[in-house]
Amino acid sequence: MPNDYLLTVISNIGMISLIALSAYLLLISGEISFGQxxxxxxxxxxxxxxxxxxxWPLWLALLFGSSLAALAAGFVGLLTLRISGLYFSxxxxxxxxxxxxxxxxxxxxxxxxxxxIGPNGAEGFGEIRWIFDNDVSVLEYTLLIYGIxxxxxxxxxxxxxxxxGMIFRMLGQDPLLTRVQGLNPVRYKVTAAILAGFxxxxxxxxxxxxxxxIEPQIFNMMLGVHALAYGLIGGLGTVLGPLxxxxxxxxxxxxxxxxxxxxxxxxxxxxxxxxxxxPRGIFDEKRVYWLKSIARRxxxx
Amino acid sequence: MLEVKSLxxxxxxxxxxxxxxxxxxxxxxxxxxxxxxxxxxxxxxxISGVFPATAGEIIFQGQSLSKLSxxxxxxxxxxRTFQNIRLFPxxxxxxxxxxxxxxxxxxxxxxxxxxxxxxxxxxxxxxxAMLEFSGxxxxxxxxASNLAFGEQRxxxxxxxxxxxxxxxxxxxxxxxxxxxxxxxxxxRIRQLRQQGMTIILIEHVMDLVMGITDRIAVLNFGxxxxxxxxxxxxxxxxxxxxxxxxxDDD
Ligand SMILES: Nc1ncnc2c1ncn2[C@@H]1O[C@H](COP(=O)(O)OP(=O)(O)O)[C@@H](O)[C@H]1O
Ligand SMILES: [Mg+2]
Numbered sequence: 001m002p003n004d005y006l007l008t009v010i011s012n013i014g015m016i017s018l019i020a021l022s023a024y025l026l027l028i029s030g031e032i033s034f035g036q037x038x039x040x041x042x043x044x045x046x047x048x049x050x051x052x053x054x055x056w057p058l059w060l061a062l063l064f065g066s067s068l069a070a071l072a073a074g075f076v077g078l079l080t081l082r083i084s085g086l087y088f089s090x091x092x093x094x095x096x097x098x099x100x101x102x103x104x105x106x107x108x109x110x111x112x113x114x115x116x117i118g119p120n121g122a123e124g125f126g127e128i129r130w131i132f133d134n135d136v137s138v139l140e141y142t143l144l145i146y147g148i149x150x151x152x153x154x155x156x157x158x159x160x161x162x163x164x165g166m167i168f169r170m171l172g173q174d175p176l177l178t179r180v181q182g183l184n185p186v187r188y189k190v191t192a193a194i195l196a197g198f199x200x201x202x203x204x205x206x207x208x209x210x211x212x213x214i215e216p217q218i219f220n221m222m223l224g225v226h227a228l229a230y231g232l233i234g235g236l237g238t239v240l241g242p243l244x245x246x247x248x249x250x251x252x253x254x255x256x257x258x259x260x261x262x263x264x265x266x267x268x269x270x271x272x273x274x275x276x277x278x279p280r281g282i283f284d285e286k287r288v289y290w291l292k293s294i295a296r297r298x299x300x301x
Numbered sequence: 302m303l304e305v306k307s308l309x310x311x312x313x314x315x316x317x318x319x320x321x322x323x324x325x326x327x328x329x330x331x332x333x334x335x336x337x338x339x340x341x342x343x344x345x346x347x348i349s350g351v352f353p354a355t356a357g358e359i360i361f362q363g364q365s366l367s368k369l370s371x372x373x374x375x376x377x378x379x380x381r382t383f384q385n386i387r388l389f390p391x392x393x394x395x396x397x398x399x400x401x402x403x404x405x406x407x408x409x410x411x412x413x414x415x416x417x418x419x420x421x422x423x424x425x426x427x428x429x430a431m432l433e434f435s436g437x438x439x440x441x442x443x444x445a446s447n448l449a450f451g452e453q454r455x456x457x458x459x460x461x462x463x464x465x466x467x468x469x470x471x472x473x474x475x476x477x478x479x480x481x482x483x484x485x486x487x488x489r490i491r492q493l494r495q496q497g498m499t500i501i502l503i504e505h506v507m508d509l510v511m512g513i514t515d516r517i518a519v520l521n522f523g524x525x526x527x528x529x530x531x532x533x534x535x536x537x538x539x540x541x542x543x544x545x546x547x548x549d550d551d
Binding site: 172 | 351370371372375376383387388389390392400403404446464
């Protein structure tokens with residue numbers, strides 16, 4: 001049993017890392033989104049409906065949920081990215097609340113084996129039985145989560161090495177200068193929003209099938225705020241930054257018993273301290289650059 | 302090549318630029334001088350499209366710029382530097398130049414083959430030449446934010462030039478420079494003109510402006526109070542009163 005508990009923590013870190021990465025992608029592009037939980041939630045519901053009610057295989061449900069999330073993110077992006085800064089942040093939060101409140105109203109149940117199954121408003125959506133029906137063990141499912149996480153990381157590293165990634169960072173550093181380099185910011189910000197929506201979506205569908213029960217309340221603002229905080233703690237200089245943030249929060253703060261009751265206090269204090277002393281996180285651009293140049297020297301020697 | 306026609310810009314009650322007319326011929330270096338707050342930077346911002354004009358028109362190579370966004374103006378051939386240096390601090394020197402060069406022409410294919418296979422092509426060589434031009438040849442892999450002030454200024458000039466503009470707007474490029482650095486800057490600006498760029502030079506350093514420009518326009522409180530060849534401007538009474546007199550007296 002303790003083994004299973006450990007695996008649950010580890011798989012939780014993997015799934016939450018995906019929403020943290022999605023917030024990170026927007027952060028490096030200079031946009032603070034308080035609403036990535038919306039895409040996580042949309043995909044959690046859509047993916048779970050696809051496997052549980054329509055009998056789709058998980059991989060297809062993952063693609064479906066994440067694409068739907070990406071579509072929604074692109075739509076919200078087009079509407080809001082022309083406004084920037086605080087207004088953008090508030091708009092993303094408003095949209096996410098809209099999604100959450102709509103999920104309270106979402107009832108779509110089908111009788112399966114004499115039982116009504118499907119999302120039922122505030123009651124939530126249980127019996128997401130794909131794992132049991134397919135005899136997937138906790139270990140196997142954890143491996144699946146990490147396989148997908150690795151794919152996403154690989155993809156993000158590719159982006160960071162590409163022109164697109166450079167433009168994302170340019171937008172984050174100086175949007176006006178980016179325009180004065182002949183680049184249309186809206187186009188790239190929408191691209192970032194769509195990619196971020198898709199990545200959050202992957203986390204959502206995986207989450208629904210891991211916990212086998214979801215309810216609208218899970219996808220509230222605190223999830224989005226945490227997703228943001230992870231990148232800000234771990235650092236915005238590398239894709240590993242948000243993962244380190246998640247590991248610190250879920251791996252350390254949640255697991256250490258003494259902290260239990262004070263977890264939110266400790267976490268909030270940590271975020272505040274970070275914002276004051278390391279505003280772009282532990283592994284920010286400068287430290288990553290420094291580490292890379294040390295590594296390069298090592299390789300040459 | 303550039304025609305500014307009764308251009309005005311108000312910020313609330315402040316009339317930063319008032320009915321300004323300015324004509325620039327291809328290949329010229331035009332100086333724009335004037336006391337602080339006389340509207341010089343605002344003029345650069347209007348031409349580069351940072352904000353829209355309140356009234357008037359800017360015609361660049363026969364085309365009105367007013368409908369064009371800042372990025373479209375860069376594509377049309379207008380580049381600029383900023384009075385307060387603006388670089389991408391988190392990108393390396395080389396990357397700063399590469400993204401700028403990229404806006405002149407799609408260099409993605411070469412970028413990919415360079416990053417992944419270390420194969421250098423014409424763009425890579427061009428950027429190396431630009432580093433040479435800026436005296437930054439050994440700093441290519443340095444983060445822009447790690448450069449010294451003078452080096453950042455040089456990089457900013459190279460970055461603007463890398464977009465291959467036909468019109469280059471320089472907003473006080475000599476600010477904070479010592480004598481030797483100003484001489485270097487003088488040489489670089491002349492080199493850029495030789496490459497075919499038309500240049501509008503906003504500057505306080507009179508030695509530089511008087512020596513290098515073909516014509517000078519003088520602004521005061523947003524209006525043009527004089528225009529002419531450097532020697533004539535130096536003699537001009539109202540200019541001396543508005544501007545040159547200020548610093549000569551103390
Ligand atoms: N973005 C702005 N918002 C409000 N006022 C501005 C802005 N930019 C410039 N101004 C005002 O316009 C006037 C001209 O400023 P500026 O063009 O920067 O002068 P210069 O570059 O000649 O020193 C000043 O009074 C300045 O305060
Ligand atoms: Mg100025």
